Amino acid sequence: VRELRGRVAFVTGAASGIGLGTVRSLARAGMRVAMGDIEEAALEKARSEIAASGADVRAFRLDVSEPEQVERAAAEAERAFGRIHVIFNNAGVGVRGPLDEMSVSNWAWVVGVNLIGVANGIRSFVPRIKAQGEGGHVVNTASMAGLIAPAGLGIYNATKYAVVGISETLRAELAPQGIGVSVLCPGLVNTNIFTAGRNRPERYGGPGETLESIRQAAQQRAMDPAEAGECVRRGIEEDRPYIFTHPEIRAAFDARVANIHADLEHWARSAS
Numbered sequence: 001v002r003e004l005r006g007r008v009a010f011v012t013g014a015a016s017g018i019g020l021g022t023v024r025s026l027a028r029a030g031m032r033v034a035m036g037d038i039e040e041a042a043l044e045k046a047r048s049e050i051a052a053s054g055a056d057v058r059a060f061r062l063d064v065s066e067p068e069q070v071e072r073a074a075a076e077a078e079r080a081f082g083r084i085h086v087i088f089n090n091a092g093v094g095v096r097g098p099l100d101e102m103s104v105s106n107w108a109w110v111v112g113v114n115l116i117g118v119a120n121g122i123r124s125f126v127p128r129i130k131a132q133g134e135g136g137h138v139v140n141t142a143s144m145a146g147l148i149a150p151a152g153l154g155i156y157n158a159t160k161y162a163v164v165g166i167s168e169t170l171r172a173e174l175a176p177q178g179i180g181v182s183v184l185c186p187g188l189v190n191t192n193i194f195t196a197g198r199n200r201p202e203r204y205g206g207p208g209e210t211l212e213s214i215r216q217a218a219q220q221r222a223m224d225p226a227e228a229g230e231c232v233r234r235g236i237e238e239d240r241p242y243i244f245t246h247p248e249i250r251a252a253f254d255a256r257v258a259n260i261h262a263d264l265e266h267w268a269r270s271a272s
């Protein structure tokens, strides 16, 4: 979408971090923005602050892992703004620890939000974007953890690899209709992800573990969410398949690809 002014975006995980930074960037570019989040107080605070700058923003409380709640928010946002051009499926959470120690509820929560949440956003918003006939764009938030998988973040990696795959498929499926798709793969951004457990619903085990220690270490070298928001805005305007905030992480990705090539060659040799 080249011209954002006057167009409408729906952003999930909009009350904090990368989602909030992106709402600010899109509103500054003249978009009208529907802000969706599970954390109601933070959402209302963020909405009123952005509205005070004169932007047309509205808040929709939703849990992205619940298909009916996503569908209801999509219908309400469409009624409020007339049409929707951009969906940013960004809400996400994480847990840390070795895979063999991960509980069933850890799996259900992180897969529910990071993967099923994206699927729910695609199902409720893409048909609406197609129907308005003016083109549009989908951004899904994965991570560099969707392209490289070191020890310790197994469930998170599983969901983020999946989001990269879904986004590549969706880009191929929507290209004929003039709807772009990007996958956002950030490195470390200074957000509240390290206290994601604050928003863990009861059915997924309730509020839990926070990772304050990593947060403090991470903050020192993390990017400002405002900068990440600008990357997302540019990715939409330029219809980039991948949005990278930290292209310097490339070396770790190259190492993964080199491993895959080495084994392709190994198996090619032993086949002959």
Ligand SMILES: NC(=O)c1ccc[n+]([C@@H]2O[C@H](COP(=O)([O-])OP(=O)(O)OC[C@H]3O[C@@H](n4cnc5c(N)ncnc54)[C@H](O)[C@@H]3O)[C@@H](O)[C@H]2O)c1
Pocket (backbone or CB within 6 Å): 012, 013, 014, 015, 016, 017, 018, 019, 036, 037, 038, 039, 042, 062, 063, 064, 065, 090, 091, 092, 093, 094, 113, 141, 142, 143, 144, 185, 186, 187, 188, 189, 190, 191, 192, 193, 194, 195, 196, 199
């Ligand atoms: N911060 C980083 O370093 C980093 C790096 C790579 C990827 N990411 C990804 O960026 C995205 C945004 O995370 P962030 O870092 O801004 O964290 P954040 O915690 O600051 O923001 C995430 C927002 O999502 C909301 N949320 C959580 N569960 C939800 C649910 N079930 N339904 C609706 N909203 C929900 C939270 O209330 C919060 O406002 C996530 O998908 C995360 O995995 C973050």
